[in-house]
Amino acid sequence: MNTQEFFEVLETHKNKSLLFEYAPNLLVGANYHITEVKHIAVDSVDCGARTDAWNETVVQLWESPKELGKRDYMTVFKALSIFKKVGTMKSYDLNAEVKFEYSNATFHTAQLFVNDFVIQENNLIIKLAIEKTDCKAKEACGVTDKKEVVASGEVCAPGSGCC
Known part of the structure; x- marks a missing residue:
């Protein structure tokens, strides 16, 4: 999902809580914070000596140890306000793929792509997945x-x- 598509999903569901599923049936804790939004320009050479370049938007999610046991998730509205503020400081490439960087005590740090999203009751659940090399x-x-x-x-x- 590119950055524009992600923002459109958020705009459509701004009255909901925002949850992230980082593995099947495993959710990022309600104590998460959006700690960084990276505007990344990748300039690469592959093993066949071909060059490539693209941009990515990487959002870092972090679970605050001070808020363990928190039950209420961040609202989509609040997340949108964070993303809008970032956009005023550093412009987004709206065609860039959006990824999420996350880890916890049992899940290694990884950049996850958006595989899908679902609405369950008053929750917007962003389903993340690992992309294999x-x-x-x-x-x-x-x-x-x-x-x-x-x-x-x-x-x-x-x-x-x-x-």
Whole structure:
């Protein structure tokens, strides 16, 4: 989901509570805060020596240990006011993919993408998911199916142009 689409979902449901599901049936605690909004410009070179560039909006979620046991979630309205204030200070690339950075005592720090959202009662639940790493230069590496390479025992040799 890009940043514009995310903001549109929030605008449509601003009278609801905002919850984040970081893994199936696991919610970020009600004691979360939006601690940072990053406007990231990625400038990359993949393993096939191809360059690429894109922007991302990364929102950091943090659970305050001082508010353990809190039951009321942040409202969408409050989150929107945070995002609007950030936008007055640093402009958004509204086409940039929006991601969420999160961790807790049992879940490693990860950047999660928005997989979906649902409305349950008075809650807007943003469903997050992990994006697996992948070889972006499959053609240059001769990789047609990741499992096929692992199963056949092939290994990329130095200088082969492969990952």
